[in-house]
Amino acid sequence: MYAQPDTPSTANEGTDAHYCALDQSPGNPGIRRKNQKLILRAASEAFAVTGFTATHSHDIAERAGLPKANIYYYFQTKENLYVQVLMSFVEPLVKASAALRKSDDPIVGLRAYIKARIRIIREHPFSAAVFSQELLSGGKHLPEACKNLLHEEAQRNVACLRNWIDHGRLAPCDPEHLMIFIWSSTRTYTNLAWQMSQLRGMAEPDKADFDRATRTVTQMVLGGVVPA
Structure with a gap:
């Protein structure tokens, strides 16, 4: 990876033009997908570490190893990129939510x-952290369509639980x-992963830790709601 100045040099402009030409070629759709994936991952890491306001486009470009102009070519604005990072977590989270009703x-x-x-959180640690930060800030950057999607899915699951209770x-x-309670207990393993690492004496939680977390949270929930 390499750092890019705020004002692109002539060499960078040539590189950006090269990427744009590739992306516009119908024979190279893989270039577009590859670069978008690199940028989304880099943005997830950057937003998770420094937040939306303190993260700059050149920081994301440096993490992605791409010219800064590519970020604007693919996502137009930092706001659009931030929304895409949120959606990269929300979409699989909504799909996982349907598991309750199957x-x-x-x-x-x-x-x-x-x-x-817990599997979704383990697979998307950075975008999960960004999503948690966004919720704590009141969801200011969360699009209305995304809020409605989360609300509707939550209402379906609450109705399912209420039916079982009734x-x-x-x-x-x-x-x-x-x-x-289920939301908070499962999301803890993103928000407090460093604390779990401290308790476990490891650099970061591994799959076995997440498996144990799954069993523990499941035991606590079922122990409280399964009729005697």
């Missing part, structure tokens, strides 16, 4: 839901707060 058995559904959420398949509890 079975009529609440124990099977809850196990699958918790496992899916039919005595789960112990009486508040389905909204049960959902919030």
